Amino acid sequence: MDTILGMAKINWRHCRTAWLIAGIVFLVAGPANYIVWLILDFDDTSLVAMCNYLYLLPVCLGIFVPAQNFHKLMHLGGKRLDFFKSSLLTYVPVCAVVSLLSVVANLTVDRWMVASGEIDAALDLLNAFEFMEHGAVIAFLQMTAFLIFASCAAHTLTLIQGRWYGWVCDAMLVAFICMFAPVKPLLDAMVWFWYMAIFHSMAAVQILFCLAVSAALYWVSSIPIRSRAF
Amino acid sequence: MISFQSITKDYGKITALRDFSLNIDRPGIYCLLGRNGAGKTTLLKTLAGHIPATSGAVTVNDKPVGMMAMPEEVFFVETGAAQFNIRLTSLFAAAARINPAFDMDFAFEMARRFELDLTKRFKQLSFGMKAMASTLIALSSGREILLLDEPVLGFDPVMRKVFYDLLHESCAQKPTTVIVSTHIIDEIAKVAEQLIIIEKGQLKLFCDMNEVDEKAYSVTGLAEHVAAATEGLRVIGETKAGGFLSRYIYDRRVETSDKYSVSALSLQDFFIGLVGGEKEVM
Numbered sequence A: 001m002d003t004i005l006g007m008a009k010i011n012w013r014h015c016r017t018a019w020l021i022a023g024i025v026f027l028v029a030g031p032a033n034y035i036v037w038l039i040l041d042f043d044d045t046s047l048v049a050m051c052n053y054l055y056l057l058p059v060c061l062g063i064f065v066p067a068q069n070f071h072k073l074m075h076l077g078g079k080r081l082d083f084f085k086s087s088l089l090t091y092v093p094v095c096a097v098v099s100l101l102s103v104v105a106n107l108t109v110d111r112w113m114v115a116s117g118e119i120d121a122a123l124d125l126l127n128a129f130e131f132m133e134h135g136a137v138i139a140f141l142q143m144t145a146f147l148i149f150a151s152c153a154a155h156t157l158t159l160i161q162g163r164w165y166g167w168v169c170d171a172m173l174v175a176f177i178c179m180f181a182p183v184k185p186l187l188d189a190m191v192w193f194w195y196m197a198i199f200h201s202m203a204a205v206q207i208l209f210c211l212a213v214s215a216a217l218y219w220v221s222s223i224p225i226r227s228r229a230f
Numbered sequence B: 001m002i003s004f005q006s007i008t009k010d011y012g013k014i015t016a017l018r019d020f021s022l023n024i025d026r027p028g029i030y031c032l033l034g035r036n037g038a039g040k041t042t043l044l045k046t047l048a049g050h051i052p053a054t055s056g057a058v059t060v061n062d063k064p065v066g067m068m069a070m071p072e073e074v075f076f077v078e079t080g081a082a083q084f085n086i087r088l089t090s091l092f093a094a095a096a097r098i099n100p101a102f103d104m105d106f107a108f109e110m111a112r113r114f115e116l117d118l119t120k121r122f123k124q125l126s127f128g129m130k131a132m133a134s135t136l137i138a139l140s141s142g143r144e145i146l147l148l149d150e151p152v153l154g155f156d157p158v159m160r161k162v163f164y165d166l167l168h169e170s171c172a173q174k175p176t177t178v179i180v181s182t183h184i185i186d187e188i189a190k191v192a193e194q195l196i197i198i199e200k201g202q203l204k205l206f207c208d209m210n211e212v213d214e215k216a217y218s219v220t221g222l223a224e225h226v227a228a229a230t231e232g233l234r235v236i237g238e239t240k241a242g243g244f245l246s247r248y249i250y251d252r253r254v255e256t257s258d259k260y261s262v263s264a265l266s267l268q269d270f271f272i273g274l275v276g277g278e279k280e281v282m
Helices: A002-013 A016-040 A050-075 A080-107 A109-115 A136-160 A164-180 A184-199 A203-220 A222-227 B040-048 B088-098 B104-113 B127-139 B157-173 B209-215 B223-229 B267-275
Strands: A046-048 A121-123 B002-011 B014-024 B028-033 B055-060 B074-077 B145-149 B177-181 B194-199 B202-208 B216-222 B235-241 B244-250 B260-264
Touching: A002 A050, A002 A080, A002 B088, A016 A046, A016 A050, A046 A050, A050 A080, A050 A136, A080 A109, A080 A136, A080 A222, A109 A121, A136 A164, A136 A184, A136 A203, A136 A222, A164 A184, A184 A203, A203 A222, B002 B040, B014 B040, B014 B055, B014 B194, B014 B202, B028 B040, B028 B157, B028 B267, B040 B055, B040 B074, B040 B145, B040 B177, B074 B127, B088 B104, B088 B127, B104 B127, B104 B157, B127 B145, B127 B157, B157 B177, B194 B209, B194 B267, B202 B209, B202 B267, B209 B216, B209 B244, B209 B267, B216 B223, B216 B267, B223 B244, B223 B260, B235 B267, B244 B267
Parallel strands: A046 A121, B028 B177, B028 B194, B074 B145, B145 B177
Antiparallel strands: B002 B014, B002 B055, B194 B202, B216 B244, B216 B260, B235 B244
């Protein structure tokens, strides 16, 4: 367990690209959005909630931990199985912290800005996904589960790149996006998937669905880890 | 301790290891020699669990080695190993974080002796120093088995000497099995205890270095005298110059005579004679 936790700590501390991208977007895109809104003086006074930019962090970690840290951890004496376990341990706390910050910001800064008349509304995924309707605690759990799903998907998709099944998966994703809209049953399947992952009225179902899909996706990542060249 | 049982490793149509079997049952410094493409790196990676064997089995302390069952006892260092671009102190700390047996004091002591600047980031180091840093991480890992693939590539002669001294010292302090693959043969000969020679993916020779000292020698003199003295012995190479002949032998000793001279064969000459093709006639 020490080794797995140690690897997770290394991933948190030494995944600079992920932190850099998420940090730049958070620190630059948010204020830039606000400045543009001030300069152009839009009639619609809605702004993207600041903490929404942080959602990028779990996804970036899901990409850059396997892409950049895998080989380096192996050269430090790490084992593949430990990497497999530690990656999830890397993502889950980050998802929880981002989700928590997002909920706190939603309840404080965003509401204050609306109440003070600065803006009409803060565009927040927590509201768009209707998570906040279940209360702050449930919303936190729902967003955490959804972010875990997003980071696991990024993790697995990154690991399978460069392998034949990675290319097949990429092609299938593109094909699905292009084909789902015109083909009614496929469109229905996609709608059902996102309804379960995001919009289901029962929070417990949405959380369990996200965690189940995350577990399945994460398990798939053991296949490329097992055979990844080193 | 380490057992390769009829290992075969194919990369598509290319066979890197062919029915390779070897047992290593005591600690020491093992010198792994082979020509380029002989299968040295494949052998080390298979043992470390970084690549799977196509057939056969590898075990370490009777436990099978697999991609998801990489042996806890093994640490593999390859040439040009990518590391986190952080200060070396942080790099050692990171290694200690994922390996509780990592000996920080030993790592710092070695770094001091190698004059490694611990305040520098990894990418700020020269090629040789990068290799040294990676090797130090391995030596300090506290693992039972260290696999060093071309560790002295990029080292200057002084660094190579210090490196081999430290390797020797380190193994004397704690019993470790170190398998070193290198092309700088005569330097490793000073510290290696066992010799593994691999050719075209197959085990060519596995013996004690003393055995090589004893059985590998050259006989030089008039061609007819040398030919007569070495008849029936295993000749691994020969050179001719005028009426004189030198034969490289790997066999029992010939009787001393004033008709020819017998001299020790360097490990490099022995290796070249053994795997450099058929008897070479100049």
